[in-house]
Amino acid sequence: MTMTMPKVLICANPSFGVRWVKAEQKSKLGAVAQVLELESTTRDEFFKDCKGKYQGVVGIYHHNDSSAAVGKFNQEFIDALPPSVKYIVHNGAGYDQIDVDACTARGIQVGHTPKAVDHATATTGSFLAISALRQFYRAEVNIRNGNWKSGLKPAYDPEDRVLGIIGMGGIGTIMAHQLMAFGMSVIYHNRREIVPSPDFACEYVPALSDLLARSDVVSLNLPLNEHTRGMFGAEQFAQMKDGAVLVNTARGAVVDEPAMIAALQSGKLASVGLDVYPDEPRVNPTLLAMDNVTLLPHVGTETSDTQRKMELLVLDNLISAVTGKGLINLVPEQQRNHDHPA
Template sequence: MSKPQVLIAANPKTGIVWSKDEQASKLGAVAEVLELTSSSRSEFFDELAGSGKYANVVGIYRHNDSVSAVGLFDKELIDKLPKSVKYICHNGAGYDQIDVAAASARGIEVSHTPQAVDAATATVGAFLAISAVRQFYRAEVNVRNGKWKAGLKPARDPEEKVLGIIGMGGIGSALARRLIAFDMKVIYYNRKPISPEPDFPCTYVSSQDELLKQADVVSLNLPLNDKTKGSFGKKQFDLMKDGSVLVNTARGAVVDEEALIEALESGKLASAGIDVYPDEPNVNPKLIAMDNITLLPHMGTETRDTQKKMEILVLDNLVSAVSGKGLLNQVPEQKK
């Protein structure tokens, strides 16, 4: 009996890097594994259709780097997938590059890798928060330019400051644990309180507006979707404390970038720590020119340890799915 076919929709050199052995031993044991060789979106469509080499694929391992070859997994692409496709297993906690509604309409189940990214992304968030509060980037620019402390003003200490987390999921919880070690007080806003209560000291606030009024550092830890796109703008910045800090490790498009720049230029925000941007890899030159903010090039999961955990979790989802046991980490929109 032939094995079901699974497509690795990723660059062979960068898609599965740290888990080649697991790809062979785990996935190879239950499926025939095909590598993506399509060099364009149109070629990919041709190879999905009729008697093309991907025409009988049941599951797809999707990596963001596939965009350079075949584009986003939008409605157009998903509607081109053969009827055999039942699963799209995405390597990443965020899955805004996949049209989940279009997949659901085709009866295709989608998974992602939430828990695998929590620790690494939270570490980036903690670094950005501390760097922004203490103004470490400005100090580093000084010392690299031979200016020592010239022009530097005293910054703030994180101790006893209020950290406001918008979106207390896995990443937000891991961030809270890290910054509690700096004696920060944690408040959070979700649509409803976490149940059971977190195993660390924190306080739920019933509205985002109230969180913004109380927090010295606001961390965005929410997904990008139609409801959250551009949702953090001038109104939200106006509610924040004068001289407060914004940290964004979620998605760049969640924030109205012009409103962010205005808040930084006016001094409403003392600083910011940013790892994500609306038009990656392009970064607004106005942000680059500011020496009071810390910028990173989407470094959230840029560790070999975390990338291996993510790869293995995608493989485990595919193995479970093609073995008839269902997905392990189906996206929330599809859960009943």
């Protein structure tokens, strides 16, 4: 008797689907599952299709660009999924577009792609730190406007500056290595000290306020969740050195944006380097008008090499799941429950 293969839905933008994975590598998943492409172009259409063509789907590949068609995977969305769905794997390290609590309540495991994004995101953070210190954006505006060095003031070398990393995971660790090559020293703050200690010179600072008081550049490398949303605000900016720099490649909503802009306007912050914003793709016009900040349009992982690694890791997770081996990369909230069941 022929066994029916489990169904997996590729939930990416219907216009182009999975972008970087070659057909023969995508066929790895096709060897163990019936692969369906997202065809729904609206959220309502998707909900109807969940009662039709998507019935029986066991796993879902989630890409952020699917939100253009079907929106976020919030509780309403999760509750509308076919009861057969057991796995959702997100293409990315951050997964705030997915309501993990709603998934957990329905017995759906959620995966993501840590490590695959580390180098590309760290490189973005390091670029933002150097650009903010050296004021390279302001210099570029000058030359593009035909002003050469007119009006430019001397900026700052990274050498002998202190880099304070909030959230020393994979991305923070690589960023530390990269900026140490520019002569920076590294301190970090996590909920707990890393044990065993990292294999490079760095110092754990238990109190966030102490890290802020000592750092010339503060880098945010932490996920967005109910505990971190808006956690970096006026109190934290007041604790920073005068003329310090903030770099954010995590999520825009981790920072209280009005407080950050006030710190820039007062001179408390010399500059910021941002790849993320609280209301993407909208960027606050006040930030756009400032020539002492470096802004990128959330391109931290936008390289063909990293996109390919991320997509292949999603496929590997789904292959592992539908063949009975479980997800390779459970999100931390569910991993904790998996490691320490009640």
